[in-house]
Amino acid sequence: xxSPATFRVAFAGTPEFAARALEAIIAxxxxxxxxxxxxxxxxxxxxxxxxxxxxxxxxxxGIAVDQPERLRTEDQRAALRACAPDVLVVAAYGLILPRExxxxxxxxxxxxxxxxxxRWRGAAPIHRAIEAGDRESGITIMQMDEGLDxxxxxxxxxxxxxxxxxxxxxxxRLAGLGAQMIVEALxxxxxxxxxxxxxxxxxxTYASKIGRAESAIDWRRRADEIDRQVxxxxxxxxxxxxxxxxxLKIWRAEVLDGARGLPGEVLxxxxxxxxxACGQGALRLLELQRPGSRRMAAGEFLRGFAVDRxxxxxxxxxx
Numbered sequence: 635x636x637s638p639a640t641f642r643v644a645f646a647g648t649p650e651f652a653a654r655a656l657e658a659i660i661a662x663x664x665x666x667x668x669x670x671x672x673x674x675x676x677x678x679x680x681x682x683x684x685x686x687x688x689x690x691x692x693x694x695x696g697i698a699v700d701q702p703e704r705l706r707t708e709d710q711r712a713a714l715r716a717c718a719p720d721v722l723v724v725a726a727y728g729l730i731l732p733r734e735x736x737x738x739x740x741x742x743x744x745x746x747x748x749x750x751x752x753r754w755r756g757a758a759p760i761h762r763a764i765e766a767g768d769r770e771s772g773i774t775i776m777q778m779d780e781g782l783d784x785x786x787x788x789x790x791x792x793x794x795x796x797x798x799x800x801x802x803x804x805x806x807r808l809a810g811l812g813a814q815m816i817v818e819a820l821x822x823x824x825x826x827x828x829x830x831x832x833x834x835x836x837x838x839t840y841a842s843k844i845g846r847a848e849s850a851i852d853w854r855r856r857a858d859e860i861d862r863q864v865x866x867x868x869x870x871x872x873x874x875x876x877x878x879x880x881x882l883k884i885w886r887a888e889v890l891d892g893a894r895g896l897p898g899e900v901l902x903x904x905x906x907x908x909x910x911a912c913g914q915g916a917l918r919l920l921e922l923q924r925p926g927s928r929r930m931a932a933g934e935f936l937r938g939f940a941v942d943r944x945x946x947x948x949x950x951x952x953x
Contacts, residue, residue, distance in 0.1 A: 641824040644719035646670040651809045652725035653687035658813035667717035673701045743778040746812040752833045754841040755783035762841040765866035773812045786830035800868040849874045850949040853898035857915030876948045886921035898947040905933035
């Protein structure tokens with residue numbers, strides 16, 4: 635039996651989802667000779683270069699960090715090759731791994747993917763699951779191959795999606811589950827191979843990257859569809875609309891059945907929210923944000939922004 639300290643686990647990831655997994659692997663006592671993460675990116679009002687959560691985690695624990703722009707050349711792969719890992723764990727890294735990297739660790743590369751594969755392969759599985767109205771999500775620990783999230787599955791565990799879940803709330807629960815499962819997978823792998831199950835050929839869907847252009851609300855859609863859009867795009871990129879020419883961000887809403895009006899028409903205004911008619915049903919807007927201000931509950935928002943019945947709410951594109 636190999637102890638965690640003699641089983642060398644390199645790690646590749648960038649955002650908070652990956653940092654949760656790295657913290658769990660460190661806490662389990664595995665030797666981590668190297669962390670790969672994206673180069674620092676400009677952020678904040680001053681647009682200064684900022685390290686990502688994975689880099690900060692590695693630095694707190696004194697772990698070596700490498701930040702190549704790509705992994706296509708031998709020079710870019712040199713640090714990973716030199717650390718001679720038994721396995722490379724990948725979580726939301728943001729780079730495609732070429733075959734040379736996949737074959738470099740003795741036991742290959744394991745990916746922590748935030749869906750029940752083969753549903754929602756790709757970049758934004760949490761957003762797309764909520765947007766589509768899925769009743770469950772989950773984590774799949776996958777043996778990576780050269781395809782887009784097509785490798786065989788080693789572990790999979792479902793997690794229910796609650797009616798009020800946002801991408802933010804579901805992300806946090808999935809990050810915790812992924813951290814737990816990767817430690818389980820590594821503990822088993824150091825003692826022998828895991829059973830690799832090929833992904834089903836049916837049920838494949840792709841979670842394309844979220845674009846800001848998708849944030850605009852089309853009030854001609856059903857209220858439940860717009861509600862899913864609002865929850866899927868919270869905290870990023872946040873659903874948007876316009877009222878009286880002013881762009882607004884819609885952070886929270888709830889579906890009201892039976893209310894009628896022209897799509898986008900303001901039907902009711904009060905401390906409990908702003909009711910807006912949709913193509914079918916209506917939405918009560920609960921939390922909003924105007925330019926230059928913070929997000930606010932509807933009652934507070936209305937104290938500084940006049941909204942009257944009969945006004946017309948539009949999407950950013952005029953719909």
